[in-house]
Amino acid sequence: MQTVVDVKTMRESDAAAIRGGVAGRALMYRAGEGILRAYPFKGKTAIVCGSGNNAGDGYVLALLLQQAAVPCAILLVEERFSEDGLFYYTECKRRGIEILPFDGETDLSSYAEIVDCLLGTGFRGELSPRYAAAVARINQSGRPVISADINSGLDGDSGHAELCVRSTLTVSVGTYKSGHFLGDAKDVIGSLCNVDIGIPIRGRERFLLEAEDLLPVFAERKQNSHKGSYGYVSILGGCPEYAGAVKLANLSASALRAGCGVAKLILPRSLAASVSPYLLESTLALLLEEDGQALLSPEILDRALVGQRALAIVMGWGRSPHNREILRYILQKHALSLVIDADGLNTLSEMELSSLLRETSCRVILTPHPKEMERLCGIPVEQILRDPIRCAEEFARAHGVILLLKGPCTVVTDGEKTYLVNRGCAGMATAGSGDVLSGILAGLLGYAEASPLTVAAGAYLAGRAGELAEQKGNAISMTASDTVSCIGKAVSEICKLRLPTGQKEEV
Numbered sequence: 001m002q003t004v005v006d007v008k009t010m011r012e013s014d015a016a017a018i019r020g021g022v023a024g025r026a027l028m029y030r031a032g033e034g035i036l037r038a039y040p041f042k043g044k045t046a047i048v049c050g051s052g053n054n055a056g057d058g059y060v061l062a063l064l065l066q067q068a069a070v071p072c073a074i075l076l077v078e079e080r081f082s083e084d085g086l087f088y089y090t091e092c093k094r095r096g097i098e099i100l101p102f103d104g105e106t107d108l109s110s111y112a113e114i115v116d117c118l119l120g121t122g123f124r125g126e127l128s129p130r131y132a133a134a135v136a137r138i139n140q141s142g143r144p145v146i147s148a149d150i151n152s153g154l155d156g157d158s159g160h161a162e163l164c165v166r167s168t169l170t171v172s173v174g175t176y177k178s179g180h181f182l183g184d185a186k187d188v189i190g191s192l193c194n195v196d197i198g199i200p201i202r203g204r205e206r207f208l209l210e211a212e213d214l215l216p217v218f219a220e221r222k223q224n225s226h227k228g229s230y231g232y233v234s235i236l237g238g239c240p241e242y243a244g245a246v247k248l249a250n251l252s253a254s255a256l257r258a259g260c261g262v263a264k265l266i267l268p269r270s271l272a273a274s275v276s277p278y279l280l281e282s283t284l285a286l287l288l289e290e291d292g293q294a295l296l297s298p299e300i301l302d303r304a305l306v307g308q309r310a311l312a313i314v315m316g317w318g319r320s321p322h323n324r325e326i327l328r329y330i331l332q333k334h335a336l337s338l339v340i341d342a343d344g345l346n347t348l349s350e351m352e353l354s355s356l357l358r359e360t361s362c363r364v365i366l367t368p369h370p371k372e373m374e375r376l377c378g379i380p381v382e383q384i385l386r387d388p389i390r391c392a393e394e395f396a397r398a399h400g401v402i403l404l405l406k407g408p409c410t411v412v413t414d415g416e417k418t419y420l421v422n423r424g425c426a427g428m429a430t431a432g433s434g435d436v437l438s439g440i441l442a443g444l445l446g447y448a449e450a451s452p453l454t455v456a457a458g459a460y461l462a463g464r465a466g467e468l469a470e471q472k473g474n475a476i477s478m479t480a481s482d483t484v485s486c487i488g489k490a491v492s493e494i495c496k497l498r499l500p501t502g503q504k505e506e507v
Contacts, residue, residue: 009203032060034195043112056085058117075102104133121156159183181409227261231446239318240292252282254439260446310445313344335361363450423463427470432480
């Protein structure tokens with residue numbers, strides 16, 4: 001698990017390290033060393049520098065490349081320097097390193113690779129014409145591009161960019177920033193690594209989830225166990241307009257492949273005939289209905305939910321006023337892990353959130369995409385996307401829920417602990433992918449604690465299964481069923497990281 005911070009926290013941590021006695025020049029030198037180690041520089045390297053400390057990292061790199069007998073040139077967009085940057089720039093001049101002006105007409109074709117040291121994580125807004133021309137020239141070069149700390153033009157907090165450098169490799173310095181994962185980051189960062197330069201973090205930390213972190217959720221199973229050991233879970237959804245038989249079956253299949261013991265679909269009675277042919281291992285519970293819309297029948301619902309550890313209220317539920325009655329009843333009368341997605345979220349957004357969510361005995365997990373988040377909290381999508389982590393944390397803390405905010409990088413938080421899940425692929429931008437995630441979450445919650453880590457594990461599993469499905473086919477033709485078929489392989493990858501029985505991990 002790796003630490004992720006916002007730009008403000010990184011800046012304050014850097015300042016605290018310097019106040020604590022670490023020279024800024026020493027930190028800059030370590031950054032240059034880290035970039036050198038991160039990429040196998042061989043041919044003549046262009047180091048494109050702007051102003052400030054990000055350029056200073058480039059000057060250090062130039063000195064180190066010279067020592068390693070790798071030819072390089074510094075290309076200056078403007079002659080402005082930070083104090084520490086000026087020190088290393090002056091040393092580059094003293095040692096005779098080639099220094100050239102850089103503009104929108106500069107030819108980069110003679111260089112083997114390009115290092116982007118234009119702008120750091122503090123950049124906000126739009127690029128000036130001079131910097132926009134430099135970014136465009138780098139992107140048109142056709143050469144490998146290594147960005148120092150972050151791609152120039154990419155917002156260090158939101159990952160938003162109107163125009164930014166597209167890197168082959170981005171070398172984060174100190175600690176990952178949220179902008180390395182959110183927004184447009186996946187589309188402009190080829191590979192990503194971090195170099196630790198010895199800055200202790202002072203302030204709020206979030207955590208990038210890695211496969212090894214999921215082993216507590218996917219614990220080794222005993223031979224002396226049975227289906228009840230891994231939990232009974234239910235999935236509630238469906239209405240005449242959105243029967244989605246195959247999708248509903250995918251939900252239950254996802255839950256079972258994620259490891260629960262028994263999965264049950266709870267549907268309006270009239271949908272049984274259309275859904276049953278697609279169910280192999282799951283069971284059905286049927287609700288009373290009116291014109292195809294499920295009705296609240298406490299006796300039937302209680303019987304359906306007895307012994308259930310988790311319930312997912314999901315797709316195809318429609319917008320019936322009866323749904324509000326059903327959801328209110330579950331929140332008030334039952335105590336289980338409750339995943340609310342899709343039409344369940346639309347129903348919830350029409351209700352009084354604070355009292356319902358704060359007073360329930362359920363452990364509530366909400367899984368909105370940004371537009372659904374807008375309906376829940378009343379904040380415009382554009383504002384949510386400018387700071388999705390803070391928005392998710394504030395909502396989760398205010399309402400006592402675990403929130404999973406979907407996006408290119410998924411944010412999972414209870415307001416105190418926050419995980420980023422950087423898994424998934426373009427092929428998952430298809431109908432039913434969110435339903436598969438809900439099914440996986442229900443399955444995990446059949447046997448694992450309802451915690452941010454378990455919910456993040458579900459997001460990781462869904463994302464990795466999607467990646468595997470895309471690798472088997474392509475992003476254009478992929479369907480949600482393809483993701484379901486790869487859940488087992490994704491679980492196997494995680495479980496293979498477990499040490500053999502009896503072997504102790506070295507401390």
